[in-house]
Amino acid sequence: MSDCYHCGQAIDKGIHLTAFVLGEERDMCCIGCQAVANAIVANGGESFYQYRSDLNETPEFTLDNLPTTVKQELSLFDNLDVLQDIAQANESGYEATFIVEGITCAACAWLIEKQLADFAGVKSVRLNLTEHRLYLSWDQKVSPLSEIISRIYSIGFKAQPYSPDAAQQQLKAEQKQSIQRLVLAALGTMQAMMFAVPLYVGEWSGILIQYETYFRFAGLAITTPVVLYSAKPFFKAFWRDLKTRHLTMDVPVSIAIGGAYIASVYSTFTQGEEVYFDSVCMFTFFLLVGRFLEARVRLKNGEAGSELHSLMPRATLKVLENGDEALVPVNQIQVGDVIRIVPGSPIAADGEIVAGSSSVDESIITGEFIPVHKQGGSPVIAGSLNIENPIDIKVTALGKDTQISTIMNLLDRATQDKPKIAQLADTLAQYFVAGVLLTSVIVFTTWYFIDSDRAFWITLSVLVATCPCALSLATPTALTASTAALRRNGVLITRGHVLETLRKSRRILFDKTGTLTLGQLNIEKTVAVHSTEEEAFLIAASLESHSQHPIATAFQSDEVLTVDNIQNHSGEGISGSIKNLDYKIGTAQFLGHNLTPPDDRHWIGLAQNDRLLAWFLLSDQVRPHAKEAIQALTNLSVECELLSGDQSRHVQEIAQQLNIKTFHGGVSPQGKLDYLAKQDPEDVTIMIGDGINDVPVLAQAPVSIAIGSASDLAKTHADVILINNQLKRIPQLVKQAHKTARIIKQNLLWALLYNSSILPLAAMGVVPPYIAAIGMSSSSLVVVFNALRLNRLPK
């Protein structure tokens, strides 16, 4: 059997689904893929399959069985109040931006654009492939937004209205400006070098004074915008450092750029000895390239869905006084109102249950995906997910007052508290700056007594010759090479400091569910009592196929029997009849008759009438390679600890299974922050997590790592993302960090060696500018080539 034509997943036995694509019947793995493929073909997008370079994601749902939340949201898009909120009116209708999920390659972008352009009311549609943003302008009267967005869902993608916050807009504007700075510096460098050639040649063969001055002015004309515009960020940082009395690499960089430029200007007007315009431009350009690449990585990973907002529903059912229900936007709900939450939709506000009982997934606070049973009087929190039955809630808090918002506040505080770790290059810069300034003073004083006319020029050439080009490239080149190598292996570094910080780390804190474990239940063991294992599983799977509870995912099966009289008993189990026999599956209490499971782990039983058929042991399985990863980390003398929101003894089991000595269960998001604060800052603690409840601690930890399947919010605040969810990459990451540190040290040593060897020559006044320029470039090249050695990851 071949793999699914649409998403590439292996097709399970017993599934025979096909879709007619590109003149052939293609096998499909699920009705989702089939519906999407049919929709694409029916809407004339067939050639998409010819051009896509990557397989699609498996769609979570089809248009026919959209979750209630999505349906609600879609119907709400045509409500004028809501429309005002998410879109701007323009002359021909509205325009708005959406985040699209599920895009895997350029063909997806093309497909979406083409599909939406079919609508008569769509004026313009543009999809940005880099950011996965869809810009849409449409006429609401001709094509309602709900129809347009439904089409996106029907072809297997998801779309959410997007409104960037101020910080993101600023980041974007800065990125735009940095491209401009870079391009100006690049063009300026090329041209300044061109104008420098006649000057260098003239140095050997002689040049008429009027031509020399002319080319110097040309150089000046080209360099001035580069210094004033492209190099502006360095001067800004220099000024900030001066005010805070803190020497960073920006200080020598600014002194070199500013000093060389001013000296060259002075020299141009007074027909002095030398100009350094080409060096100034080149230096600025090299440094900007490094910063640009770093900023680009950060922007790319930091943007998608960074708002907590997207977790909250936009609409909810309000229970009116006469008992009817009406769909209203959440911002029209008030404290004291009663709202109805249907199964499968998130709870819109903090509140208290007044009618009904159900299981609620509170992973947003606890990180645990197994739902908690709630009944009349129980408090529920906004953002958690109702699983089984409809419940009515009396609203106690809304919007900013909800518990989930406190996570946002914790997050803000944690981000500010993040310890700043002095970077190697910055520490070095302090000595370097002091050294250069001191030397310059000595050189000037000495020459003043030897030959007072030349003293100024020789001091300047000392400053330029010691221009810390290689020194300031030493770190960024190594970091860029290392980051690229890690990225190819599924480790995404989103903050520049990570590799330098990681090597000092002595402790690593793991979250349990979803991080060390897969975050989904599996049947670990079946104990058949009055039945065979196969028969028991078939009956259990048939019953569970009618449940939304996460336990049901453990019983997935292709063939199920028809079940009648199905009843969900929230927090207990399911009952139903198959071929006129009554069955029950659930907890021991639910089955009754004083049954006791084999031990106190997570067992659920299956019974026919009063006869026990089988016990199933459910567990959340440990991720592959978790044990090896922890062993490898211990060998690198990094201590591993487990910190979980789970209160059960499962924490201890996992810890023992993985040889983790220190473990803590039942820790709240605040508790995790407190625990982190207690750690010795010298240990540079790494935090690894995935859930919303981990977000504050991820933000505060000196280094934080998020699993690739983590929530978007967690990924946004993590320094590192493990794209393929492979824990074995963590020890590799630590090793690479050590290797990077080694390379950086070599680079710095070389740069210092070069600078200090040219210093005495410059001090004696025997270094002409072309030698200084060649020396500077070649020492920079050595640094770059050395950094390229980081391209391969250590095993």
Next chain:
Amino acid sequence: MEIIYITVPVTLLFIACGVAIFFWANKGGQFDDLDSPAHRILFDDDDAKPKQAEPKDKAKDSDS
């Protein structure tokens, strides 16, 4: 050699024009998305004749 009194200012003018055009293009969002335009041009080509293209590409498709 007097020619350089003309050529150098012309060079500077060219550079200034280049930079100005780039800034203008960047402000208009031309460099926001560097990935999709490269592919888009390939897809749009076949819109007019999808029926004829099909049988020929079938063999190639099934193994991709």
